[in-house]
Each structure stands twice: as structure tokens, then as C-alpha cells.
Amino acid sequence: MIDVQKIKQDFPILHQEVNGHPLVYFDNAATTQKPQSVIDALNQYYTGYNSNVHRGAHALADKATREFEATRETIQKFLNAEHLEEIIFTRGTTEGINLVAATFGKAFINEGDEIIISSLEHHSNIVPWQMLCEQKGAILKVIPVNDNGEIIFEEYLNLLSDKTKLVSVVHASNALGTINPVKDIIREAHKIGAKVLLDGAQSSAHLHIDVQDLDCDFFVFSAHKVFGPTGIGALYGKKDLLNAMPPYQGGGEMIKEVTFEKTTYNELPYKFEAGTPNIADTVAFRHALEYVNELGKDFISARENELLTYATEQLNAIDKVRIIGTAAKKVSVISFVIEGIHPYDIGMMLDARGIAIRTGHHCTQPLMNRFGLEGTARASFAVYNSLEEVDKLVEGIKRIIKMFG
Numbered sequence: 001m002i003d004v005q006k007i008k009q010d011f012p013i014l015h016q017e018v019n020g021h022p023l024v025y026f027d028n029a030a031t032t033q034k035p036q037s038v039i040d041a042l043n044q045y046y047t048g049y050n051s052n053v054h055r056g057a058h059a060l061a062d063k064a065t066r067e068f069e070a071t072r073e074t075i076q077k078f079l080n081a082e083h084l085e086e087i088i089f090t091r092g093t094t095e096g097i098n099l100v101a102a103t104f105g106k107a108f109i110n111e112g113d114e115i116i117i118s119s120l121e122h123h124s125n126i127v128p129w130q131m132l133c134e135q136k137g138a139i140l141k142v143i144p145v146n147d148n149g150e151i152i153f154e155e156y157l158n159l160l161s162d163k164t165k166l167v168s169v170v171h172a173s174n175a176l177g178t179i180n181p182v183k184d185i186i187r188e189a190h191k192i193g194a195k196v197l198l199d200g201a202q203s204s205a206h207l208h209i210d211v212q213d214l215d216c217d218f219f220v221f222s223a224h225k226v227f228g229p230t231g232i233g234a235l236y237g238k239k240d241l242l243n244a245m246p247p248y249q250g251g252g253e254m255i256k257e258v259t260f261e262k263t264t265y266n267e268l269p270y271k272f273e274a275g276t277p278n279i280a281d282t283v284a285f286r287h288a289l290e291y292v293n294e295l296g297k298d299f300i301s302a303r304e305n306e307l308l309t310y311a312t313e314q315l316n317a318i319d320k321v322r323i324i325g326t327a328a329k330k331v332s333v334i335s336f337v338i339e340g341i342h343p344y345d346i347g348m349m350l351d352a353r354g355i356a357i358r359t360g361h362h363c364t365q366p367l368m369n370r371f372g373l374e375g376t377a378r379a380s381f382a383v384y385n386s387l388e389e390v391d392k393l394v395e396g397i398k399r400i401i402k403m404f405g
């Protein structure tokens with residue numbers, strides 16, 4: 001039996017008071033906090049072996065390279081990718097999607113082709129495709145959602161055609177928590193020869209990810225949502241596909257040979273990793289994933305489900321609260337509105353009691369429009385949160401409703 005208090009001890013930031021109250025951190029979908037092991041890894045890198053990777057002929061560069069590449073191996077196992085070179089370091093989910101839009105888009109998207117996304121997408125899985133469509137004269141199609149915030153699968157099937165070249169969907173929604181039926185989405189897309197990208201920004205911390213079992217063509221995620229540092233993430237792509245795609249940025253590291261007449265490109269994964277990478281954060285990323293592996297995804301998701309179920313029951317019991325996003329399968333995100341009270345005011349008033357939630361459109365404006373809302377208040381839970389903290393949230397909400405009469 002894992003002791004939750006013990007888990008909380010691993011996260012130094014959680015032991016502080018905010019506005020005179022013990023911090024309750026419920027903004028985990030925006031970014032998670034970092035365990036001491038991740039903070040230590042950053043410190044050790046800069047105090048012990050800061051050096052540029054891959055090129056050095058000295059001990060520090062060798063150690064930096066080994067630590068840097070060890071993270072790639074850990075990510076390979078974390079995603080169950082078949083080949084190590086299928087793991088490309090990026091700045092995060094956003095850059096991963098932009099990389100695919102720029103390079104897969106350049107090679108494989110032509111005028112009249114169609115790209116399918118869903119109504120649940122984060123702006124980072126909308127805008128790069130709009131930009132690409134504009135460039136190429138391609139067409140963006142959107143799978144609608146029902147009132148529970150679940151995609152309407154028949155509508156997806158109707159959108160698929162021989163013009164569809166790519167389906168790019170979120171694995172789990174940051175705004176509503178909905179877990180998409182990605183295996184079914186992928187199977188249907190593959191039947192007509194389209195490729196599929198999964199936005200794993202929210203799923204990677206909560207769900208078992210097995211890219212071979214899912215059979216997705218691309219999977220992108222960010223370290224900072226999985227207890228790791230900001231500014232680093234990964235793109236998984238099937239090897240043959242990555243090999244068939246042109247490079248992303250040009251510069252050092254991504255080349256084999258350069259002359260003024262012609263440049264040849266490096267092999268995977270380096271072909272997509274131009275310039276000096278974010279070494280310190282990459283090194284620390286491994287420690288974040290090891291932290292998750294030690295707890296185990298089964299434990300993490302059981303704990304988070306308990307928090308989600310409890311919070312949902314408690315909020316449903318309050319008359320003026322309406323939960324937005326009532327899908328049957330959700331990650332631990334609970335979006336809600338309170339009749340007559342602006343989400344921003346909810347956020348401010350909870351903050352006054354040390355409770356950190358997020359308010360607004362959550363970078364999903366089209367989804368908010370679908371529900372006729374400007375935004376919601378969102379609490380999102382991680383494994384270090386407790387039922388007692390949920391009680392504080394519920395008590396805070398009741399107090400706000402009372403104050404607003």
C-alpha cells in the first residue's frame with residue numbers, strides 16, 4: 001500500500017502556504033509539480049557535468065551524452081516504441097505537432113487533401129493544421145461532440161474518405177477530461193490509408209501508453225505534464241514514416257555532410273534535432289518518468305479516479321454547479337460553471353483560500369463555443385492530491401455561492 005502523504009513529501013513545492021492557507025494544487029492539467037529527484041537531476045547536471053552532447057572528446061561531454069541518450073531509452077520504454085530512433089526530442093507537445101505539420105505536411109499533404117481533427121482539440125492541435133491547409137490548399141474537417149463532450153463516432157466515419165490523409169486527435173481532453181476512443185479512431189483511419197497523430201499531452205501522465213498496441217503513427221507529449229521540466233517533450237513516429245519525411249529545422253547535428261553545393265542529412269533521430277538541445281531538462285525528464293514508473297500507472301490512475309469520482313459526486317450535489325464534460329471515460333479533470341458567477345471570480349476566490357485551479361477557455365475556444373460558454377473553472381488532480389483537499393475545494397465553492405447570494 002502506497003502512502004499518499006509519503007508521495008506528497010516528494011514534492012517540495014506543495015509544502016507552503018498561499019494567502020495564509022496550505023496550498024491545494026489542482027492545476028495539474030496545466031502543469032504538474034516536480035519531485036525532488038527531478039530537481040536534483042537538474043542541479044547535478046549543472047553542478048557536475050554541464051557539457052554539450054554528442055561531439056565532445058572529453059569526460060564531461062561523454063557523461064552528458066550518456067545521460068541525455070538514457071532519457072531517449074526511457075521514453076522508448078514508456079511508450080513501448082519498437083525502435084529507439086523513433087523517439088525525437090522536442091520542446092513539447094506544441095512543437096511535436098508543428099514538426100509533423102511542417103514535415104509530414106510538406107511531403108504528403110496536397111491540394112484538396114483532408115485533415116480531420118475533433119472539437120475537443122487544444123489550439124496547438126488546430127492552428128498548425130489550419131496553417132498547413134492554408135499553405136497547401138487542403139481542407140480541415142472537425143468531428144463534432146455530443147452534450148457529454150464525447151466525439152460522435154458515426155460523424156467521424158462520415159468524414160473519412162479517400163481524401164483523408166491525416167487524423168490528428170487528442171487522446172484525453174485537457175478542458176473536459178474526455179478520453180477519446182483512439183484505438184477505434186486509428187483502426188478506421190488506417191482502413192482508408194490515413195495516418196493518425198495522437199496528442200498525448202494529457203494522457204501520458206494518467207494512462208498506459210503503448211504506441212505499438214495503439215498502432216498510432218505519431219504520438220506527442222510534454223515532460224512538464226508528467227512531473228518533468230518545461231521546455232522538453234517527445235515525438236514518437238513510426239520509423240518508415242519519419243524516414244520518408246524531410247527534416248524540420250536546419251543546422252548542426254541534423255546533418256551528415258555540408259558543402260556549399262549540397263547537404264546530406266543525418267539519420268534518425270538526429271535528422272529532426274537541429275542545434276544544441278535542451279540537455280539539462282532532457283536529463284531530468286528521465287527522472288520524472290522513472291518516478292511515474294516507480295508508482296506505476298495502475299496506482300496513479302486508481303488514485304486519480306478516486307479523486308475524480310469523489311469530486312464529481314460532491315460537485316453534482318451542489319445545486320448551482322454544472323459540470324461540463326460528463327463523458328463515460330475521463331482523466332482526472334473536472335470542468336464546471338456556477339450559475340451567475342464568472343469563472344474568473346471563482347478562481348480568484350479559491351486562490352484567496354490557497355486553492356489553485358484554472359479558469360478560462362483552456363486553449364480550447366471552439367470547444368467552449370460548442371457549449372455556449374466563454375470558459376469554465378477547472379480542477380485537475382494528480383496522484384499527490386487527497387480527498388481532504390477535494391473537501392476544501394467543495395467547501396470553498398459552497399462559500400462562494402453563499403457570498404454571491
Ligand code: PMP
Nearest residue numbers: 092093094122124174201202222
Ligand atoms: N494538447 C493538450 C491536450 C494540452 O493539454 C496541452 C497543454 N495544455 C497542449 C496540447 C500543449 O502542450 P505544451 O504547451 O506543453 O506544448
